[in-house]
Amino acid sequence: xxxxxxxxxxxxxIGLGVDVLAGAEPVGFGAGLGLAGTLLLTYGSKALAALVxxxxxxxxxxxxxxxTGAEAADG
Amino acid sequence: MAxxxxxxxxxxxxxxxxxxxxxxxxxxxxxxxxxxxxxxLAQVGAxxxxxxxxxxxxxxxxLELLLLRADTLSIAFGIVFAAAAFxxxxxxxxxxxxxxxxTALATAGAGLGVVFAGDLITLLVFxxxxxxxxxxxILGRRTPESRRAAQxxxxxxxxxxxxxxxxxxxxxxxTGSTAFEAFASTGAAWTILVGVALSAAIPPMxxxxxxxxxxxxxxxxxxxxxxxxxxxxxxxxxxxxxxxxLLWVGVIMALYGVTYAMLQDDIRRLLAYHxxxxxGFMVAGVGVGTAAAVNGAVAHAFAHILYKGLLLMGxxxxxxxxxxxxxxxxxxxxRRLPWVLVLYMVGAVSISSVPLFSGFVSxxxxxxxxxxxxxxxxxxxxxxxxxxxxxxxxxxxxxAAWFGPDRHQQATGRPTRLRRxxxxxxxxxxxxxxxxxxxxxxxxxxxxxxxxxxxYTPFTSYKLSETLQLLLLTALGFWLLIAGLGAKPGLNLxxxxxxxxxxxxxxxxxxxxxxxxxxxxxAVATASPTFSERIPALVGRVPVVGPVLAGANxxxxxxxxxxxxxxxxxxxxxxxxxVLGLSLAS
Numbered sequence: 038x039x040x041x042x043x044x045x046x047x048x049x050x051i052g053l054g055v056d057v058l059a060g061a062e063p064v065g066f067g068a069g070l071g072l073a074g075t076l077l078l079t080y081g082s083k084a085l086a087a088l089v090x091x092x093x094x095x096x097x098x099x100x101x102x103x104x105t106g107a108e109a110a111d112g
Numbered sequence: 113m114a115x116x117x118x119x120x121x122x123x124x125x126x127x128x129x130x131x132x133x134x135x136x137x138x139x140x141x142x143x144x145x146x147x148x149x150x151x152x153l154a155q156v157g158a159x160x161x162x163x164x165x166x167x168x169x170x171x172x173x174x175l176e177l178l179l180l181r182a183d184t185l186s187i188a189f190g191i192v193f194a195a196a197a198f199x200x201x202x203x204x205x206x207x208x209x210x211x212x213x214x215t216a217l218a219t220a221g222a223g224l225g226v227v228f229a230g231d232l233i234t235l236l237v238f239x240x241x242x243x244x245x246x247x248x249x250i251l252g253r254r255t256p257e258s259r260r261a262a263q264x265x266x267x268x269x270x271x272x273x274x275x276x277x278x279x280x281x282x283x284x285x286x287t288g289s290t291a292f293e294a295f296a297s298t299g300a301a302w303t304i305l306v307g308v309a310l311s312a313a314i315p316p317m318x319x320x321x322x323x324x325x326x327x328x329x330x331x332x333x334x335x336x337x338x339x340x341x342x343x344x345x346x347x348x349x350x351x352x353x354x355x356x357x358l359l360w361v362g363v364i365m366a367l368y369g370v371t372y373a374m375l376q377d378d379i380r381r382l383l384a385y386h387x388x389x390x391x392g393f394m395v396a397g398v399g400v401g402t403a404a405a406v407n408g409a410v411a412h413a414f415a416h417i418l419y420k421g422l423l424l425m426g427x428x429x430x431x432x433x434x435x436x437x438x439x440x441x442x443x444x445x446x447r448r449l450p451w452v453l454v455l456y457m458v459g460a461v462s463i464s465s466v467p468l469f470s471g472f473v474s475x476x477x478x479x480x481x482x483x484x485x486x487x488x489x490x491x492x493x494x495x496x497x498x499x500x501x502x503x504x505x506x507x508x509x510x511x512a513a514w515f516g517p518d519r520h521q522q523a524t525g526r527p528t529r530l531r532r533x534x535x536x537x538x539x540x541x542x543x544x545x546x547x548x549x550x551x552x553x554x555x556x557x558x559x560x561x562x563x564x565x566x567x568y569t570p571f572t573s574y575k576l577s578e579t580l581q582l583l584l585l586t587a588l589g590f591w592l593l594i595a596g597l598g599a600k601p602g603l604n605l606x607x608x609x610x611x612x613x614x615x616x617x618x619x620x621x622x623x624x625x626x627x628x629x630x631x632x633x634x635a636v637a638t639a640s641p642t643f644s645e646r647i648p649a650l651v652g653r654v655p656v657v658g659p660v661l662a663g664a665n666x667x668x669x670x671x672x673x674x675x676x677x678x679x680x681x682x683x684x685x686x687x688x689x690x691v692l693g694l695s696l697a698s
Contacts, residue, residue: 045585045588048584067581067585070495070499072586074500
């Protein structure tokens with residue numbers, strides 16, 4: 038984990054430098070949004086998944102969720 | 113002159129082709145499947161060469177209607193529809209049976225009928241044809257799941273079509289015009305918008321899409337993706353540009369789609385949620401309504417048909433080869449299906465807005481239209497949606513299917529058995545990838561087709577730096593969180609609760625209104641039943657409502673007499689009749 042965080046830190050620093058050279062405004066927008074968006078969507082979707090667990094009778098009338106998932110392509 | 117113009121109407125080769133495919137031998141039908149879209153493409157090219165302005169009117173009970181209206185907007189959609197029909201037909205040449213081939217061509221023909229319709233009546237006719245043939249296309253996979261999904265799909269689209277009809281009648285009565293042009297903000301226009309929004313899969317009316325699309329055959333889903341929501345996007349661009357509410361509806365769609373896509377295990381359902389998200393970008397562009405934003409919406413629809421088609425072809429090839437579409441049951445296929453991986457990744461980087469691929473130029477143009485109006489919050493949220501797109505289509509899905517461990521081997525001890533993928537599938541994916549790359553490298557190819565003049569340049573140092581950083585940090589975030597991002601089996605509740613659980617509960621509620629018989633059924637009938645004794649059985653045969661009513665007296669323990677789908681049908685039918693009645697009364 039520490040190694041991964043170190044790599045990310047180095048990439049962010051390089052990205053900021055490139056932004057300054059490219060005249061980007063605001064500096065670090067892409068890097069910040071990429072990392073923050075990933076965290077937000079990852080944990081946001083996990084929270085959503087906990088909220089929207091299917092009720093007991095969801096798909097009760099059908100054979101879902103499929104026990105094996107095996108599906109024949111094109112019938 | 114009229115006959116000459118009729119020859120240029122791009123829908124007829126596809127509709128005629130659908131009939132021919134249904135009756136001709138399979139080999140000849142295959143040729144028709146490929147030639148008909150090429151003829152349509154040539155016709156659209158001829159209309160473009162005529163520099164727009166081509167129309168074909170016909171008389172309908174005293175109303176002069178326009179079967180064909182060719183302008184830059186309809187020609188842009190016409191070109192990509194015809195091209196998509198050819199690519200999807202080539203892809204499904206081997207896998208589709210005769211009925212799928214016929215309904216696929218009819219779907220394409222109806223889509224072209226919609227985009228070249230010059231009035232609301234003609235639009236409605238092709239809209240409804242499209243709803244019917246796409247239902248049959250979903251049925252074409254011939255599984256119990258596809259049958260039930262097709263039923264739900266039909267009922268939902270029947271409701272949407274009824275609302276659309278109500279709005280069109282209302283509009284025609286109040287304005288005296290059937291012309292399909294930009295609408296003013298009237299009650300009739302908003303009613304039409306609701307009907308169109310359902311086909312565009314705008315939440316909360318989107319659940320039919322991830323429900324039905326993954327149940328179609330591998331090529332059927334490619335056809336559905338190209339024609340259903342994009343016909344609705346065309347209608348939004350034509351009629352509702354500048355309706356401000358659509359900006360925020362689009363932003364919500366973009367985020368909603370990617371968030372739910374993150375939760376999906378089924379790779380085709382994941383991609384179906386991304387259709388919702390990507391259509392959100394287009395809807396946002398329509399909502400802004402400026403020339404740049406409308407150009408962005410049209411460009412993104414054009415590119416989306418191509419790259420989403422490629423993504424679905426790749427996912428379909430996986431399903432075709434392995435018989436499985438759940439990420440939690442795939443894995444370890446990078447060495448065994450390398451070309452499917454390469455071609456899928458072209459689609460994945462296109463949808464993720466990687467520079468030099470089609471999605472980059474079209475999405476940047478849309479976002480440019482939003483940022484030009486100073487809509488900073490919307491801009492940021494659309495960028496977050498872009499992060500989610502890259503995360504799930506270009507990282508999570510390929511990792512689960514190609515790079516992760518072979519979960520089938522882990523579960524059974526045997527590697528996944530692969531069915532040989534036909535060459536035509538590879539050729540279709542290769543052509544789609546080439547077009548995506550060509551548009552990404554040379555965006556002027558796309559700019560020339562847009563409805564407004566466009567000189568936007570996406571390849572600035574700032575744009576490239578921002579985009580590459582966004583993608584790189586998203587990839588590193590995935591690397592950081594990879595343990596928690598793997599595919600997990602199971603389904604998550606969406607607003608399809610209203611499709612699937614509510615009717616079931618309503619069915620139980622209606623049953624509880626009548627006492628259920630607990631008397632055992634006679635083992636042997638001793639005499640012919642009287643008429644009154646036969647009433648429950650007769651009622652049970654009445655379509656739609658009968659099984660529900662008859663279910664009140666079914667013996668304890670007997671299987672339910674009616675599926676919730678039919679209860680849903682009754683509810684939707686009732687709502688549709690009320691809406692139509694109100695429209696006519698007004």
